[in-house]
Amino acid sequence: MKKITWIFLSLAILIAASIFIANYKIEKSTDNSVYKNVNEIPYNRVGLLPGTSKYLKSGRPNQYFFNRIKAAIELYNAKKIDYIVVSGDNSNKDYNEPIDMKEELIKGGIPEDKIYLDYAGFRTYDSVVRINKIFGQANFTVISQEFHNRRAIYIANHTGLHAIGFNAEDVNAYNGFKTNLREKFSRVKVFIDLWTGKEPKFLGEKIEIK
Numbered sequence: 001m002k003k004i005t006w007i008f009l010s011l012a013i014l015i016a017a018s019i020f021i022a023n024y025k026i027e028k029s030t031d032n033s034v035y036k037n038v039n040e041i042p043y044n045r046v047g048l049l050p051g052t053s054k055y056l057k058s059g060r061p062n063q064y065f066f067n068r069i070k071a072a073i074e075l076y077n078a079k080k081i082d083y084i085v086v087s088g089d090n091s092n093k094d095y096n097e098p099i100d101m102k103e104e105l106i107k108g109g110i111p112e113d114k115i116y117l118d119y120a121g122f123r124t125y126d127s128v129v130r131i132n133k134i135f136g137q138a139n140f141t142v143i144s145q146e147f148h149n150r151r152a153i154y155i156a157n158h159t160g161l162h163a164i165g166f167n168a169e170d171v172n173a174y175n176g177f178k179t180n181l182r183e184k185f186s187r188v189k190v191f192i193d194l195w196t197g198k199e200p201k202f203l204g205e206k207i208e209i210k
Helices: 002-029 063-077 097-107 124-133 146-157 177-196
Strands: 046-050 083-087 115-118 139-145 162-168
Touching: 002 146, 002 177, 046 063, 046 124, 046 146, 063 097, 063 139, 063 162, 083 097, 083 124, 097 115, 115 124, 124 146, 124 177, 139 146, 146 162, 146 177
Parallel strands: 046 083, 046 139, 083 115, 139 162
Antiparallel strands: none
16 A cells, blocks of 8 residues: 555656646746737747637637737737738537638738638647748747747747747636646646657648748
């Protein structure tokens, strides 16, 4: 019994330490790469807009989704980006993050020819790698909530790319609890992916942003 207790305790300490170290490294290394003020963020030709669901399982609007759309429109209107690559999940016919986001961007006044869709952005890691390998961008602006931007920027910086982030408005602590908890483990996964040289689930033909 003591041996089992010791194993579980050691495992818990290892997980806690991994989460702490991963979080500390990502936060520390991205402090100078995230922006809240549209007037202060440098220009990049392309913005990367990570996908998320338009509605929650309850049927209510997903504020992560709509806040990212708002931020992307603000960044485009301020002439801090010229094009937007929407990268998200399109794993089945009834769920299409890129199309949902594209429709909202167009409603917000973004010209359709300024929007490119990446249907294989199943994870943040895939989206970051694919914007370089598929869309040919080595410098870009990630448009998402701050916690998400920092993870994406860290991945970019450690795969030979250069990214900055424009922070969309976050959601309150109650509604964002599950997402923030999941983020802790996602940050640990970043280091595993980088260490193993993980490749995106899909690559494919290159797409030129003209």
